[in-house]
Amino acid sequence: MEVHDLDPEEFRQRVHTFEFWFEAVQGYLNGKPYGHRPQPEAPLPYAERDGLVTVLCNYCIGETAALEGAGGLIQIAPNRHAKVFLATQTVDEGRHLEVLTGRLRELGVEDPEAEIARRGSRSLQEFHRRLLELVRGRDWIAALFAQNVVLECMEFAVFALHAKRADPRTCEVLSGIVKDERRHMGFGENELGRRLRDAPYARERLRAVRQELDALVLGSFEETMDAIGTPRADRTELGSHYLAAVARLGFA
Ligand SMILES: [Fe+2]
Numbered sequence: 001m002e003v004h005d006l007d008p009e010e011f012r013q014r015v016h017t018f019e020f021w022f023e024a025v026q027g028y029l030n031g032k033p034y035g036h037r038p039q040p041e042a043p044l045p046y047a048e049r050d051g052l053v054t055v056l057c058n059y060c061i062g063e064t065a066a067l068e069g070a071g072g073l074i075q076i077a078p079n080r081h082a083k084v085f086l087a088t089q090t091v092d093e094g095r096h097l098e099v100l101t102g103r104l105r106e107l108g109v110e111d112p113e114a115e116i117a118r119r120g121s122r123s124l125q126e127f128h129r130r131l132l133e134l135v136r137g138r139d140w141i142a143a144l145f146a147q148n149v150v151l152e153c154m155e156f157a158v159f160a161l162h163a164k165r166a167d168p169r170t171c172e173v174l175s176g177i178v179k180d181e182r183r184h185m186g187f188g189e190n191e192l193g194r195r196l197r198d199a200p201y202a203r204e205r206l207r208a209v210r211q212e213l214d215a216l217v218l219g220s221f222e223e224t225m226d227a228i229g230t231p232r233a234d235r236t237e238l239g240s241h242y243l244a245a246v247a248r249l250g251f252a
C-alpha cells in the first residue's frame with residue numbers, strides 16, 4: 001500500500017499502529033540480519049571501498065540523528081497516535097543504524113565509532129545538533145518538520161539515488177531503509193498538513209526552519225561529495241533530488 005495516497009484520517013487509524021508497522025517491515029527484515037541476504041561478495045577496489053566507507057559513515061550520522069530525534073519527539077508529541085507511530089519509527093531508525101554499521105564492519109572497518117567521528121561531515125553534525133535543540137526546546141512543529149520532512153527527504157533522496165549505483169549488498173540494505181523512510185515522510189506530511197490547515201501562520205515558522213536546515217543539508221552533500229571525489233556533473237542531481245522530495249510533500 002502507498003501511504004502517501006491514504007486519506008488523512010485513514011492514515012491516522014491505520015499507519016499509527018504496530019500492526020501496520022509489523023506488516024510493513026516483516027517482508028524485508030526476515031532472513032536479513034545485516035539488512036541483506038547472505039550473498040557472497042568479492043572485495044571492492046580500494047578507491048571504491050574507501051569512498052563507500054565515507055558515505056556510510058555519514059549515513060550513520062544521519063541515522064543517529066533520526067534515532068535520537070524520533071525518540072525525543074515521543075516526549076513532545078501532542079497525542080497518543082503520534083507517540084505510537086514515533087515508537088515504531090524509533091525502532092526503524094535503530095535498525096537503520098545497526099545495518100549501516102554492520103555494512104561498515106563487512107567492509108573491514110574495525111571501529112565504526114572512531115571512523116564515523118573521523119569521516120563525518122561538519123554540516124551533518126551541525127544538523128544533528130540543531131535537530132536535538134529543536135526537540136529539547138519542545139518546539140513540536142519545527143522539530144517534526146526538521147526530522148520527518150527535512151532529514152527524511154534528505155535520506156530518501158540520497159539512499160534512493162545511491163541504491164541505483166551501489167554494489168548488490170549495499171543496494172539491498174539501502175532499498176530496505178528507503179521503504180521505511182517513505183513511511184516516516186508520510187507521517188510528517190500527514191501531521192504537519194493537519195497542523196497547517198488549523199494554523200496557517202505556522203507555515204512562516206517552517207519556512208524559517210527550512211531555510212536554516214536546507215543550507216546544512218546541501219552543505220553536507222557538498223562535503224561528502226568532495227570527500228569521495230564526485231564529478232561536478234553528478235553533483236546537482238543529489239541536491240535537486242532532495243528539493244524535489246520536499247516539494248512533493250507540499251513544503252516547497
Ligand atoms: Fe532512517
Ligand SMILES: [Fe+2]
Pocket residue numbers: 066093152180181184
Ligand atoms: Fe526515517
